[in-house]
Amino acid sequence: EYNLVSQQSNITEVFPELTNIIPRDTELTELVIRPDQISFSGKTLRQSSLNTLITNVQLSDRFSNVSVDKIESNTTDEEGGYNFVIRANTRALDVKAQRVQEEETTNILDRTQGL
Secondary structure (H helix, E strand, O other): OOHHHHHHHHHHHHHHHHHHHHHEEEEEEEEHHHHEEEEEEEEOOOOOHHHHHHHHHHHHHOOOEEEEEEOOOOOOOOOOOOEEEEEEEOOOOHHHHHHHHHHHHHHHHHOOOOO
16 A cells, blocks of 8 residues: 555656656657656657757656667658657655755746846
8 A cells, every 4th residue: 555655656746857857849659657767758859859858867856877778760750850768767855855946946936027
């Protein structure tokens, strides 16, 4: 029962992080979330978007031990682009650290509202 609660908590923490780090022109075709690992595959139109995605996953506090399992040119679509598979370990942020990050984001937004 505890394991199920832990897993559900991890899922709800990982989705917002993925939303923030995936470039707009990137599409996920498969997503697997386990209590201690995430893996996803997809395609993106530009190499710069793929580079941004990989960097974002590596820099995220939510993920560690990032592994790029596959990168290949997408030859099946007319649009081209790249297919990829990425794996990473997940880690929970402690609640206090998460609140500090949220406060910092809010403070930055508060300071820029007058612009």
